[in-house]
Amino acid sequence: MSETILEIDDLSTQFFTSEGKVNAVHGFDLELERGEVFGIVGESGSGKSVTALSLMDLVESPGRITSGSVGYRNPSFAENMRTSYPDAVDGDLVDLRAIPEDARRSLRGTAFSMIFQDPESSFNPSLTVGEQIAEAVEVQQRATAMPRSGRAKTRGPEYSLGSYLMSMALPSKRYVTESSRARAIELLETVGIPDPAQRADEYPHEYSGGMLQRAMIAQALASEPDVLIADEPTTALDVTIQAQILDLLNELQAETGMTILLITHNLGVVARMCDRVGVMYAGEIVERGTLEDVFDDTVHPYTKGLLGSVPDLEGTADRLQAISGNVPSLLDHEMGDRCYFADRCPKAMDTCLEKPRSFDVDADGRHSVTCYLAEENYDPDRALEEGRFASEGAVSDVGGDSQ
């Protein structure tokens, strides 16, 4: 196993709503290896997007990270943190949950970058695209000049009223420095924007969806991140443009060696991009392994169901194997102690009334599953009867993708 760059242990994020406590992510474990592309796949309400936000420390009220650690491996950062926060540092590994917020946030937009489904949301409509990328470049340069320390003031591209008014008064060419402008143009060129110098002076609304997605990737690259978190980066795009963006991410990953955490609902995108995969359901990873482990040697009935639901582009399956029912409620008091998939699972047995832990499928421990079927065979005599939990009322989707 190569070196890990992120070690996430027992991470939980909860939302405190009027209806009760919502367990969006709970007991989430993940080790990311340097330079890999890891895919998190799940449907809406699975908690995959909240996981991403939790890693970036971007969870907003009424949500809060309630437990767990996020270890980030970086020798120089560890060095900087060691004196002030010795408890947070273990060798090269810094527990980001154990250092103060501003130190943690100094990593955002430098060590970690994130791209989203909707690029409009990460650009300010009143500034040119070039200016905003140049600003991200400045953030990175300031951070390098003043190494990632607890006192770093860099906070990512946030816009003060002053800079906003400035931008209205001087609509374009408000670059911080000539060199950051040049770097911004270079980045736009890297992500395949034709005529980048001219496009740098245009505003976000003058870009097509695919072009703006490229620009957002350029902005994310400005910081030369160790880890790029890509949350549904191609979901809003047409399929020919999606293909371009996936190729671009692949090339950039190969060039820079950055680690990518790719979050998506699209199993085809996972198959195209990822070395390893984690399948999320009801706030936790229920099956993980290499792409081959998860797609070809599937163990978890939910993973099987997901793969069976995708209509085949080449094939002729007469009928899709839908998963019956709906995504379960994530309300703490409704989740119960059984396997969270039990009320939809075609293989549920009496054992499943108790929540399974994560089992290793094979000896090397790379393929693991949160399901008893990893350990025992399905026994129809012990099956739970159909409609077993129906009395508990219809559950509907809790929230949308953001939950």
Next chain:
Amino acid sequence: MSSDQMSEETAEQRTRTDQTAEQPLVRVEGLRKYFYEKDSLLDRLLGNEPVAVRAVDGLRFDVHPGETLGLVGESGCGKSTTGETLLHLQEPTEGVVEFQGENVYELEGADKNAFRRNAQVVFQDPFSSLDPRMTIGKTIQQPLDVHDVGTAEERREKVQELLERVGLSADQIDRYPHEFSGGQRQRIGIARALALEPEFVVLDEPTSALDVSVQAQVLNLLEDLQDDFGLTYLLISHDLSVIRHICDRVAVMYLGEIVEIGLVEEIFQNPTHPYTEALLASVPRASTDERDRERQTLSGDVPSPRDPPSGCRFRTRCPQVIPPDELDLDQPVYRDIMNLRELVERENISLELVSSHAEATDEGPLVDEAHIDEFVEDIKAAVLETALPPREEAVIDEALAHLATEDWDGAAEILKDRYESLCERESPSLGEGPHPAACHLYNE
């Protein structure tokens, strides 16, 4: 209505289907729908010419009784506008849509009513298409009320029957939309569309807002309903795997036009039109061989429907665009040259940034006579991706040298003279037969 009557009705529909097997249920001919921009009073006062957005530009296709015809394409190709115009939810700019032999746009009175009952639609968004203040029973019953079908008692019974039929339970009739999940709401939308026992249903991205496991449930349901009620579907979708799964035939659209139409198996196994081919290749497959699957991606974006390319609308991205006969060029080189032409014609190269020999002055960039060669080399390095054969290099050097004096037209002229493609001069027509494709490669 009892279930007996329901099955009788189905049998009756089936016979009707058999009798009219040669006769399409829907016939679309020359359908156009333009939207106009800059068409306000102020624009007219200022003398601005209205700009036509050619959303749907001359479609011809039939939908046969009992089949599912798919309309597939990327955003902006006009597929949803086609569905809406065909149902007369929008006024057409031009063209005819016949339903059972009668022009939909000329129907009046009882005939118009009959068409409204017979042709229904299911929309994409199960969240916004249901009125949150109405119980789902009322929502489903509304079309029955509007068309005054049966007694109050019968209507309610019919609604309960429909609920059961789409996989919900009859006792949910007095619940409100927010109590249902996305998949359940889409079932409600389907029940509503079926309330008047239509023959024809337009399904506009019916599963795009749903998760894949729930999408599978809804697709299965749609197939069952089609079998039970002898429905004819027009399925509009951007999702090729959904199209493949559920359609009998498919029409592929690009920039307001149909580029290829035929049986689903034929189109998916043997796509003829270069756009169809590229579209299919772009879809990532959910299988472990996907990473090693070689595929060509299309470059660039879809051009604007305000000013679509001359000739074949796909020519600005087509990987098989046809070179003039007298040229003997590898396809990638020709594609590269065509991209260069596009940039020159749109004056889309920032000369002073591409070459250090061009200096921005008040009259625009100027290049010192002595450095024209370097300037031309700089442009080629910035724009071209392939190596040119010497003969072409000479032509392109000559053309690009015009840019030293900002003579874009001069450069464009030289390039056009040598490289103009049949694909930009002539618009390929769709042709006849069971599997036509609008491409000059196939229509000689």
